[in-house]
Amino acid sequence: MPEMEDSCCRxxxxxxxxxxxEIRALTNRLNRIEGQVRGIRAMLxxxxxxxxxxxxxxxxxxxxxxxxxxxxxxxxxxxVVEDIRGERExxxxxxxxxxxxxxx
Numbered sequence: 001m002p003e004m005e006d007s008c009c010r011x012x013x014x015x016x017x018x019x020x021x022e023i024r025a026l027t028n029r030l031n032r033i034e035g036q037v038r039g040i041r042a043m044l045x046x047x048x049x050x051x052x053x054x055x056x057x058x059x060x061x062x063x064x065x066x067x068x069x070x071x072x073x074x075x076x077x078x079x080v081v082e083d084i085r086g087e088r089e090x091x092x093x094x095x096x097x098x099x100x101x102x103x104x
Contacts, residue, residue, distance in 0.1 A: 016079060029067045036060040068102065 018026075040056050076095070083091030 016075075018074075022074065026067065026070065029063070029070065033060060033063045033067065036063060072098075072102065 036056065037060055040053060040060060043053050043056060080091055080095050
């Protein structure tokens with residue numbers, strides 16, 4: 001696990017350094033999602049049956065949700081842990097606000 005001091009943002013700075021492996025994994029997920037969305041567009045252009053389009057739309061939404069969970073997991077393991085260990089005020093409240101947004 002990389003040094004947290006080197007990888008995490010400070011609250012309010014809105015920046016996080018990610019390892020090349022993390023960037024590659026997240027980018028690969030986004031590329032697959034992008035392909036799914038292009039496939040949905042192609043289905044629409046080919047007058048595909050509505051339930052088939054909706055099924056593919058749900059698959060893309062699930063993939064995007066999985067991407068978000070992965071980013072959130074990394075954020076908690078690094079930035080949030082560092083902020084709590086450093087007794088930075090507001091870290092837990094910021095996480096709770098983020099979770100409220102994500103759970104809508």
